[in-house]
Amino acid sequence: MQHISLKAVTAIALGTLSLGMLSGCGGESPAPTAPDTSAETTVTPSGEGGTLIIRANGEDFVREGFTTKDGWEIEFDNVFVSLADITAAQTDPPFDPEAGTELQAKAEVKVKGTQVVDLAEGDASAEPIPVAELEAPAGRFNALAWRMVPADSGPAEGYTIWMQGTATKDSETVPFTIKVNEELAFTCGDFVGDDRKGILTAGNTADLEATFHFDHLFGDGGAPAADSINTGALGFDPLFALAKGGVVDVDSAALQAGLSEADYTTFLSILPSLGHVGEGHCEEVQLTSL
Amino acid sequence: MTGALALGMVGWGLPVLAHGLTLDHRWVNSVEVQATFETGEPMVQAQVLVYAAGNPSEVWQQGTTDDQGRFSFVPDATLPGNWEVMVRQAGHGAIATIPVGTVSTAPANGSKPDMTPGVEVGSAPNSLISPITNLSPVQRGITIGSVIWGLIGTGLFFARGKR
Numbered sequence: 001m002q003h004i005s006l007k008a009v010t011a012i013a014l015g016t017l018s019l020g021m022l023s024g025c026g027g028e029s030p031a032p033t034a035p036d037t038s039a040e041t042t043v044t045p046s047g048e049g050g051t052l053i054i055r056a057n058g059e060d061f062v063r064e065g066f067t068t069k070d071g072w073e074i075e076f077d078n079v080f081v082s083l084a085d086i087t088a089a090q091t092d093p094p095f096d097p098e099a100g101t102e103l104q105a106k107a108e109v110k111v112k113g114t115q116v117v118d119l120a121e122g123d124a125s126a127e128p129i130p131v132a133e134l135e136a137p138a139g140r141f142n143a144l145a146w147r148m149v150p151a152d153s154g155p156a157e158g159y160t161i162w163m164q165g166t167a168t169k170d171s172e173t174v175p176f177t178i179k180v181n182e183e184l185a186f187t188c189g190d191f192v193g194d195d196r197k198g199i200l201t202a203g204n205t206a207d208l209e210a211t212f213h214f215d216h217l218f219g220d221g222g223a224p225a226a227d228s229i230n231t232g233a234l235g236f237d238p239l240f241a242l243a244k245g246g247v248v249d250v251d252s253a254a255l256q257a258g259l260s261e262a263d264y265t266t267f268l269s270i271l272p273s274l275g276h277v278g279e280g281h282c283e284e285v286q287l288t289s290l
Numbered sequence: 291m292t293g294a295l296a297l298g299m300v301g302w303g304l305p306v307l308a309h310g311l312t313l314d315h316r317w318v319n320s321v322e323v324q325a326t327f328e329t330g331e332p333m334v335q336a337q338v339l340v341y342a343a344g345n346p347s348e349v350w351q352q353g354t355t356d357d358q359g360r361f362s363f364v365p366d367a368t369l370p371g372n373w374e375v376m377v378r379q380a381g382h383g384a385i386a387t388i389p390v391g392t393v394s395t396a397p398a399n400g401s402k403p404d405m406t407p408g409v410e411v412g413s414a415p416n417s418l419i420s421p422i423t424n425l426s427p428v429q430r431g432i433t434i435g436s437v438i439w440g441l442i443g444t445g446l447f448f449a450r451g452k453r
Binding site: 213 | 327329341347374380381382
């Protein structure tokens with residue numbers, strides 16, 4: 001499985017470097033200095049602010065389709081995700097989801113209610129799906145958290161993730177519907193990607209993005225078989241094996257009943273790795289705590 | 291932090307050269323970032339973007355990690371605060387926040403400057419530092435001797451008369 005959390009990007013040494021002089025100057029290291037982890041938590045927006053747009057993004061895998069690790073061409077018609085308690089926060093020191101610490105916000109804004117969005121909406125050039133617009137205090141929103149709860153209405157009602165599309169391999173096309181009802185909760189740090197996000201100045205607009213990496217579930221046929229994105233993925237073959245009448249239509253209960261124990265374990269272990277902020281990793285605190 | 295140091299300070303009597311030679315000597319702080327996947331596998335040739343404190347929108351320096359997932363840079367000590375290093379590769383990425391403090395001016399006697407680094411310090415030698423700071427006394431002697439011998443040779447070359 002592609003465990004995408006980087007163990008660390010850490011500064012491990014700060015030393016002295018003598019440039020231009022060939023005689024050594026000693027190799028002693030300075031004494032360690034622990035970072036200050038105390039932070040004052042204030043949760044009420046105040047002062048001048050701007051507009052913060054929260055977006056959801058299934059990336060090109062969802063909008064354009066892709067080839068799974070086992071050679072299925074996947075096209076999505078809809079990928080509904082049900083998001084709740086979306087919270088954008090300013091943190092200092094910056095929240096690190098891999099440090100095992102709690103997110104402590106200096107300021108935060110929340111989206112009320114549950115939002116169900118279709119990540120497959122729009123073509124390849126479409127902007128990530130807007131989920132909400134919030135008035136927010138100026139500052140750096142370098143943390144984002146959300147829960148995934150069963151949708152209370154619409155086609156995805158009762159499910160946290162609802163995927164529908166077609167899978168094609170060797171001239172065989174299989175319609176599929178995969179319905180997931182496991183609840184998830186992601187707590188993430190700063191967005192990692194081509195652009196910096198969440199930097200909000202007074203009177204202006206900034207955005208944040210909840211990103212979903214569905215290649216973790218299916219694998220990526222464009223990557224080497226030995227790549228962790230493939231070794232850790234379920235692929236589509238195990239789902240195809242559950243087809244009835246040429247159609248795959250499964251929910252979490254059917255997956256538990258139909259998949260091998262190893263494949264079902266893989267499926268469950270992938271869910272907590274779906275949520276990202278761009279390429280940045282999140283901590284999943286709901287399913288992994290069961 | 292920057293000082294000019296005549297080579298004569300090494301302690302050997304050198305010939306006075308018509309072509310003066312001065313080597314600059316500068317103390318700097320170097321930060322080394324180690325990027326690894328959860329498996330421990332290094333992020334080789336990953337993109338690295340460095341953002342100075344107070345300016346998270348503009349890339350201050352960029353580069354790539356080496357074959358061990360390491361990247362070193364020298365932050366501008368006049369910009370104290372939280373520096374950020376973003377490392378990305380094949381759809382995976384992370385950001386490290388590195389508090390950078392102030393560095394006092396190096397003492398005139400060449401001893402180590404006072405530092406307030408504010409980052410975790412490992413015992414592993416910095417790849418940029420080790421070739422210089424880890425020299426044994428014998429190696430230092432050989433190095434210094436080689437430089438002096440080169441200077442003497444250069445001096446004799448220019449001191450020779452026209453034939």
